Amino acid sequence: MPAVSKGDGMRGLAVFISDIRNKSKEAEIKRINKELANIRSKFKGDKALDGYSKKKYVCKLLFIFLLGHDIDFGHMEAVNLLSSNKYTEKQIGYLFISVLVNSNSELIRLINNAIKNDLSSRNPTFMCLALHCIANVGSREMAEAFASEIPRILVADTMDSVKQSAALCLLRLYKTSPDLVLMGEWTSRVVHLLNDQHMFQGVVTAAISLITCLSQKNPDEFKTCVSLAVSRLSRIVSSASTDLQDYTYYFVPAPWLSCKLLRLLQCYPPPEDGAVKGRLVECLETILNKAQEPPKSKKVQHSNAKNAILFEAISLIIHYDEPNLLVRACNQLGQFLQHRETNLRYLALESMCTLASSEFSHEAVKTHIETVINALKTERDVSVRQRAADLLYAMCDRSNAKQIVAEMLSYLETADYSIREEMVLKVAILAEKYAVDYSWYVDTILNLIRIAGDYVSEEVWYRVIQIVINRDDVQGYAAKTVFEALQAPACHENMVKVGGYILGEFGNLIAGDPRSPLVQFNLLHSKFHLCSVPTRALLLSAYIKFINLFPETKVTIQEVLRCDSQIRNSDVELQQRAVEYLKLSSIASTDVLATVLEEMPPFPERESSILAKLKKKKGPGAVSVTELDDSKREGGELNGGGERAADTAAMAASNASTPSPSADLLGIRSSAPMGAAPAAAGSLLVDVFSEAGPAAPAAAVNNDGFLFVCKNNGVLFENQLLQIGIKSEYRQNLRMYLFYGNKTSVQFASFSTTVSCPGELTPQLNVQSKPVEPLVEGGAQIQQVLNIECLSDFSDAPLLNIKFYGGALQNLTLKLPVTINKFFQPTEMTSQDFFQRWKQLSLLGLGSALLDNVDPNPENYVCAGVIQTKGQQVGCLLRLEPNAQAQMYRLTLRCSKESVSKRLCELLSQQF
């Protein structure tokens, strides 16, 4: 039996619910199925159900649905309840509709009808039910039906409760279908709801949500609300705690209304009118002062309500960016940082993050650094620690970077796994942004790899290498440090990558006694077998660089390259590197070697990809604009000035022997790193690797297409990157096969092709094609089929546009060899027929089937064919009369359409 049942309880429902409670899942399902069968039979039965039963069954269905079971009937009965005169039945009907909205259009019409009746009933309770239903469903259909009606109800002389519902209902419709809610005379009347001195607070509370939302989109239309809101707020703030009677919540006057007013003001700049501004500042100061007063109640509700207003006021202060108030706000938040309420500590950390980005409060926020660090170390709740880490990141600048980075690093050792990657990115960004001393930067990143190697993304280690390459004052230090780091018996693979790269470039700078070339090499090679293929490839490149740096290591390294596990490695990339490097080291003179394996030139200055990654991770808005500007400015310094930005293309070409790491560092991740084929691939590398390199070749390669008039297969286009083969055949329509071959070993991304029929061609040809796969692996070929239908005769050729990303964006436009003669259907005919038709066709002619024994002169060639277009068939006859002595031909064409013979003549004359 039910524990409690009040008001209009439904006994049968209560019994059903208690039946189900505490049952096993199977028993529950069994009981529910039984009940569903029962309800179905009641609904289908001959006997008309009374209102109460209908209500009870609809309510049972609702209960079953809310338990998580599907309901596929009963909607109609619920809709019937809407038109009941009994309040409780109507109410259940509306509840069912709100919870189980069905987009069934027929029902929506019925529901809208019922709502319309209730809205015009003048019975406030019914009107409220209807408005609630509209707000709950909030669909486009509902907006279409009622968006114009509701503003009228809102400003009409109705009961307050109806006004409240109408305001929020309209807000809901505006959010889903702003285009349907038209501004008008009612808007000014809504704004003036704020004005009325004696207005029931509840109406204002509801209306202000609507006004806030509308004024975000139409600020000018609602401008007058600012002064009204200020005076309303001022009245509340200065009222005694009991003045507002029931709108006082735990001794706090109207907290909801206050917060909504403060939120509304955040839609506008500070008021221009001095008096209004003065009054508002006074309000904000009062709110800040009240925070210092002793609480009027020990209940948490009191402090929550009071502080809710305070935090909202601080948001407004941040919005106005007013120095005095900002500093006061910051001090207030500083107190909260040590509050015993976890919620307040959390919110204070969060709010301070925003304060840290204002120039007026940045310094004030910084004074709390010790407290925040302490929070990071001691807070029990991970979400609070996370906020502390965010705040440290936000308050970091040159003056405290070392301390903050050190604290974040030590926190990383125990940080929750869920936030490690983000922490790593933040540390890497701060270290780079505020590095004055690059040895500190290198230490930090290496520590990062040591502590949280698994969470160090590629962007982070690419970046440290870019910076070391670009700054010669840190290269020796970096080499020494990685050498030491690699001494650890177990070090992270990312460390091996950085170590391999840096020693390969700068090992010579530290090749003193304990770090002799061979020791360096052996150290690197001791990690080799533990590493993945890409790292091994990188190490092989480091080895060949060693041969150049230290000729004395040549024999040892050649031995390593020569052993089966390298030169016969099953991985093609490794094998190729081993073979080529071995060959290079044995045939090239020292001079050649030195040129090919020269030290990497500086990387061009570019925005840190780490920052981009963090932004992506946190979503838009997580990294404030000021931060970005900042990092750009400081990033420039770090890269050693933009002047040195070497031409990427030149670099890629001169360093062809270590292309893979350089390619990686440029941020173009190629799945199969380019094999080293230094000389031959030189020019190709420029195209593939340089983002800033020369413009992509051949924006409009023009081939006039005469080549394919009499040929169906062949190579349409070829450059260093791409080859396009073509094959066509005619079967009612022209079917053309295009073969796109990737000539490089690098994947082409975003590969796409479009065929267009420019100008007059559009109504003449119909080209259908299927999209191609967007990725073309290195060395692979993909195929595309075009189906071309000739609608009427034509002379232009369709264009094929190809775009893809292979190092740089490539954009090609080619003419497709689609000519009118491709649509020939050969025709057999006798001599008599031929000459009969020849005479009929007074103009030129061309035939496609070569006919023997037609022309009396056996030297002559004659052809006949029909060009099949959708619109008409064009018959063509051709006569070719060679004159061997004069070495000339006479070509005569006769067609049933003049334009066709003209075009055919052009096409064919090019062939001789």
Added chain:
Amino acid sequence: MRFLLLFSRQGKLRLQKWYTPLTEREKKKIIRDMTTMVLARQPRSCNFLHWKDLKIIYKRYASLYFCLGVESQENELLALEVIHRYVELLDKYFGNVCELDIIFNFEKAYFILDEFLMGGEVQETSKQTINRCIENSDMLQETMEEYMSKPAF
């Protein structure tokens, strides 16, 4: 406000209210995420969480968790008091409300909520006004005797 969920310590959903249109699938996903996330929280942790682009505000009353999902610009503390005010309204109506009241009178729990919130916004904050509304609608209903005379199936 995007949604309000009430669930028990065992993760049983007792009430769900959605203020933006979602498919049943999306709703189920949110319910699952919320129950696992909130139930896993240590006692005396803070009442706020970040989830996707939303703020989650939750509070436990006896065996029931109240969980609100709000947009990121909303005021967390005020959202906590929205929950509290709703609990007060339930309490006032049922008299020492407990989980069973909400199970057996789920429709009333919805009606009370609708008087307080609409379309995800606070409609009326006065306890007196809301209670008056609810009592008025109960006046349109019947007595206990009438109730007991009804069929029990």
